[in-house]
Amino acid sequence: MLTQESIKLSDYVEYPYLIPSIYLDFDIGSDYVVVESLMIIKPKSKESTELILQGNRIKLLSIEINGKELETEEYVISDKDLIIYSPPNSKFELKIKSQINPFKNTSLEGLYLSSGLLTTQCEAEGFRRICYHPDRPDVLSKYTVRVEAEKSIYPILLSNGNEKYSGDLKNNFHRHEIVWEDPFPKPSYLFALVAGKLNSILDTYITRSGRLIDIKIYVEAGDEKYTKHAINSLKKAMKWDEENYCLEYDLDEYKIVAVRHFNMGAMENKGLNIFNSKLVLSNSKTATDDELERIESVIAHEYFHNWTGNRITCRDWFQLSLKEGLTVFRDQSFTADLHSKGLKRIDDVSLLRNFQFAEDKGPTAHAVKPKEYVAIDNFYTTTIYEKGAELIRMLQLLLGKEKFFKGINLYIKSFDGTAATTEDFIHSLIRGAYSEEEKCPFEVTKFLNWYYMAGTPKVYINQSWDSKKSILNVSFEQEIDRDNNTENVEMIIPILYSCYSRNKGALPIVEDNLFVLDKNKKNLQINIPKGEKEPPVLSLFRRFSSPVVWESNSSTDDFLFLYLNDNDYFSRWDSGQSLMREIMRNKLRKKPDYLLEQSFIFAVKQSIKSLENNDRFFLAKLITIPGFSELESLFAKVDPINIYRESLNLQVLIGREILQELRKISDDLLLNINHEWPMGRGERKLLGTVWSYLTLAGDIKVQKKCVESISNSSMTIAKAALIALKPLGNNETEEASNLFYHIWRDNPIVLDSWFAYEASRPNSLGIQVIEKLLSHSKFDWKAPNSIRAVLGGFSQNIELFHSPNGHGYQYMAEKLIEVDKINPITASRMVKVFSKWKNYAEKYKEEMHKSILKINQANISSNTREVVELILQ
Numbered sequence: 122m123l124t125q126e127s128i129k130l131s132d133y134v135e136y137p138y139l140i141p142s143i144y145l146d147f148d149i150g151s152d153y154v155v156v157e158s159l160m161i162i163k164p165k166s167k168e169s170t171e172l173i174l175q176g177n178r179i180k181l182l183s184i185e186i187n188g189k190e191l192e193t194e195e196y197v198i199s200d201k202d203l204i205i206y207s208p209p210n211s212k213f214e215l216k217i218k219s220q221i222n223p224f225k226n227t228s229l230e231g232l233y234l235s236s237g238l239l240t241t242q243c244e245a246e247g248f249r250r251i252c253y254h255p256d257r258p259d260v261l262s263k264y265t266v267r268v269e270a271e272k273s274i275y276p277i278l279l280s281n282g283n284e285k286y287s288g289d290l291k292n293n294f295h296r297h298e299i300v301w302e303d304p305f306p307k308p309s310y311l312f313a314l315v316a317g318k319l320n321s322i323l324d325t326y327i328t329r330s331g332r333l334i335d336i337k338i339y340v341e342a343g344d345e346k347y348t349k350h351a352i353n354s355l356k357k358a359m360k361w362d363e364e365n366y367c368l369e370y371d372l373d374e375y376k377i378v379a380v381r382h383f384n385m386g387a388m389e390n391k392g393l394n395i396f397n398s399k400l401v402l403s404n405s406k407t408a409t410d411d412e413l414e415r416i417e418s419v420i421a422h423e424y425f426h427n428w429t430g431n432r433i434t435c436r437d438w439f440q441l442s443l444k445e446g447l448t449v450f451r452d453q454s455f456t457a458d459l460h461s462k463g464l465k466r467i468d469d470v471s472l473l474r475n476f477q478f479a480e481d482k483g484p485t486a487h488a489v490k491p492k493e494y495v496a497i498d499n500f501y502t503t504t505i506y507e508k509g510a511e512l513i514r515m516l517q518l519l520l521g522k523e524k525f526f527k528g529i530n531l532y533i534k535s536f537d538g539t540a541a542t543t544e545d546f547i548h549s550l551i552r553g554a555y556s557e558e559e560k561c562p563f564e565v566t567k568f569l570n571w572y573y574m575a576g577t578p579k580v581y582i583n584q585s586w587d588s589k590k591s592i593l594n595v596s597f598e599q600e601i602d603r604d605n606n607t608e609n610v611e612m613i614i615p616i617l618y619s620c621y622s623r624n625k626g627a628l629p630i631v632e633d634n635l636f637v638l639d640k641n642k643k644n645l646q647i648n649i650p651k652g653e654k655e656p657p658v659l660s661l662f663r664r665f666s667s668p669v670v671w672e673s674n675s676s677t678d679d680f681l682f683l684y685l686n687d688n689d690y691f692s693r694w695d696s697g698q699s700l701m702r703e704i705m706r707n708k709l710r711k712k713p714d715y716l717l718e719q720s721f722i723f724a725v726k727q728s729i730k731s732l733e734n735n736d737r738f739f740l741a742k743l744i745t746i747p748g749f750s751e752l753e754s755l756f757a758k759v760d761p762i763n764i765y766r767e768s769l770n771l772q773v774l775i776g777r778e779i780l781q782e783l784r785k786i787s788d789d790l791l792l793n794i795n796h797e798w799p800m801g802r803g804e805r806k807l808l809g810t811v812w813s814y815l816t817l818a819g820d821i822k823v824q825k826k827c828v829e830s831i832s833n834s835s836m837t838i839a840k841a842a843l844i845a846l847k848p849l850g851n852n853e854t855e856e857a858s859n860l861f862y863h864i865w866r867d868n869p870i871v872l873d874s875w876f877a878y879e880a881s882r883p884n885s886l887g888i889q890v891i892e893k894l895l896s897h898s899k900f901d902w903k904a905p906n907s908i909r910a911v912l913g914g915f916s917q918n919i920e921l922f923h924s925p926n927g928h929g930y931q932y933m934a935e936k937l938i939e940v941d942k943i944n945p946i947t948a949s950r951m952v953k954v955f956s957k958w959k960n961y962a963e964k965y966k967e968e969m970h971k972s973i974l975k976i977n978q979a980n981i982s983s984n985t986r987e988v989v990e991l992i993l994q
């Protein structure tokens with residue numbers, strides 16, 4: 122049972138006041154910061170209502186309305202709000218002076234210190250740690266911000282918008298001041314302030330309409346050399362948004378600050394993005410290809426928010442996916458356009474299946490538009506983000522690109538400058554897409570079920586071949602997760618399909634078609650060109666056209682055929698994944714299907730032949746086994762240690778059977794890997810994949826090669842080498858890890874990946890290794906990156922974390938209780954390592970349960986309590 126009160130969507134009421142403008146004054150001292158806010162407030166109605174302002178750890182110094190100090194009986198303060206009983210019933214000025222202490226704030230919310238730098242994080246509810254304010258996204262104001270501070274400690278003072286004034290204080294030349302003005306009304310969660318010693322790297326961008334934008338990246342001295350990639354990424358994103366969505370940047374400058382201590386990846390504050398430094402600072406020496414792509418996409422994501430999130434924001438936090446799902450969809454499309462649509466789709470689907478599907482099956486499952494929550498920070502989930510993006514993708518498929526963009530344009534035009542809801546978005550999208558005479562071909566209310574229902578729908582497919590009529594009859598049935606939803610609802614499930622003839626190979630006999638499953642049961646008749654003797658091969662859910670799980674009566678032969686021939690990257694890859702899942706299922710049930718294993722290996726050999734010289738990236742994906750979390754989801758009683766060992770066995774099996782092919786690839790590729798990102802990426806990816814097989818298959822030469830690569834290669838190859846050596850746990854693993862540490866010990870970002878490596882690799886010493894990492898001189902308890910590296914890495918150290926005596930779980934529980942004391946947001950996210958406890962086999966389950974109870978009994982934050990209680994339910 123949840124012991125804490127929840128916030129409910131059905132309780133939403135408009136805020137009774139408008140706050141058209143806010144003047145904020147920050148006086149930064151050495152022990153605290155004095156914040157003075159002047160808000161222009163207009164009641165929405167004539168009747169006077171209480172004015173409620175949120176506040177968290179703020180010391181009130183004075184409060185006046187229209188220049189007159191309030192009497193103590195005119196207001197009341199508690200530890201969470203300030204209530205003014207009867208404010209004037211027409212426009213007035215509220216001036217509040219207060220004091221905050223950012224120097225003792227370890228939560229990384231509100232104003233806090235990161236390596237001597239004062240910085241903010243206001244989303245979702247951090248602004249109330251800075252000053253008394255409604256702090257809800259539907260209150261939009263124009264902000265003017267003055268900051269003053271000691272010049273020597275805080276030479277750079279930044280806030281949103283454009284600089285209006287800067288200069289030394291007249292009466293104290295040690296101090297200076299700057300005034301920033303943001304002309305666009307915004308919700309408080311987009312407010313930002315940064316003060317400290319930073320160096321800036323300047324660049325410019327000219328928009329499509331010819332406006333000059335100054336780009337400024339702020340980093341610590343010495344890090345300037347790592348900013349080129351971020352700048353290039355930003356410019357690409359600006360151009361892409363102009364070309365695809367006709368959206369231009371609107372301020373004169375775009376600032377990005379990199380900070381070491383940050384709970385999330387990055388934040389889209391208007392005109393002043395704040396980034397976790399690991400998502401800015403990079404080059405091909407320090408970051409892998411995948412990390413460089415990630416950085417490019419996060420820079421783009423935060424940039425895209427300028428329209429989807431900032432210019433149009435969310436009415437309340439129940440609408441979070443309105444900005445996040447849509448913006449993830451936009452960043453996914455951006456990466457797909459820049460690199461490869463097919464490969465990007467495979468990555469996105471893997472992520473969805475490994476994390477979102479797991480979430481949807483577990484105790485923290487929720488709808489994309491939930492109806493209630495306790496702590497909003499716990500709702501920044503893979504469901505809001507990745508499933509949310511899938512819903513937009515389905516709409517794009519259902520409407521077609523042209524209509525989709527018309528719809529988006531209408532949405533943006535209609536809601537610019539306002540706070541919108543998910544329904545506003547959907548309705549205006551449809552209105553923009555279809556003219557009066559045209560009718561939307563699907564029921565929009567049914568589509569909205571995707572937003573309201575938790576759980577992953579299942580689709581059952583049954584095909585039968587009518588050779589006389591040359592028709593393939595396909596019946597579809599949808600089933601919605603009963604655990605989470607009681608009503609009997611129907612979903613709109615778009616299914617892209619095509620058909621192949623077994624004799625004609627890669628040439629489809631029925632090209633891509635869209636079938637919309639909009640009822641519980643529906644049949645489809647596919648006319649197959651005359652002359653086909655054998656039943657055709659049906660390729661379903663091409664491009665992963667909807668986020669569902671499906672089962673069909675396709676045969677192993679069908680999957681093998683598609684694995685070799687399908688012209689859709691996703692479907693071809695997915696056929697291989699299905700086969701590997703089947704192989705793993707049988708292995709774990711102790712009924713290995715040797716015939717299937719051999720046919721699959723034969724198909725792998727053929728794929729290598731056809732792809733090794735032209736599409737190496739894709740080949741790498743085709744021969745990579747499904748992710749661990751996906752494998753876990755195949756079983757009702759999960760035995761993680763068995764799954765881990767069998768997945769290694771499968772790789773050993775495949776590796777040994779194709780040893781010659783792999784060695785040849787490795788030798789060829791070594792000549793061909795030294796280009797700059799994104800060139801040569803496929804070669805590097807394939808080399809890494811091949812190395813993982815070869816080291817496991819016992820190839821000593823490759824193991825040595827891996828060790829060598831740590832010191833003389835790109836980061837991509839160095840990390841591929843570490844990964845390939847990881848399961849071996851031999852001298853080479855040790856040597857490679859030590860080498861890596863010595864090369865990178867002074868780069869905290871790269872060192873975090875070493876921490877993660879050390880924590881996640883098998884070792885014979887047990888928990889002490891984790892203990893040692895946590896007390897390592899380079900380990901920073903206040904940096905979530907480091908905590909996630911060690912504790913997150915530990916949770917992936919399957920044999921250690923899941924050790925049957927339960928010591929791994931207990932240790933994790935103790936550490937999370939400690940983390941929670943300094944940073945509840947990080948702790949409550951990490952507690953989810955215990956989410957799946959009920960799915961585990963008895964011995965693990967019991968031990969896990971004990972550890973969760975231990976956390977539950979501790980004095981924990983409300984954020985962490987919410988997750989723990991959900992998990993226990």
Ligand code: BES
Binds near residue numbers: 387388419423449
């Ligand atoms: N608005 C979020 C950042 C955020 C989330 C701040 C939750 C505070 C609480 C930002 O736009 C975002 O979504 N960042 C992601 C990366 C993105 C590429 C998906 C993140 O930080 O992980």
Ligand code: ZN
Binds near residue numbers: 422426444445448
């Ligand atoms: Zn976002």
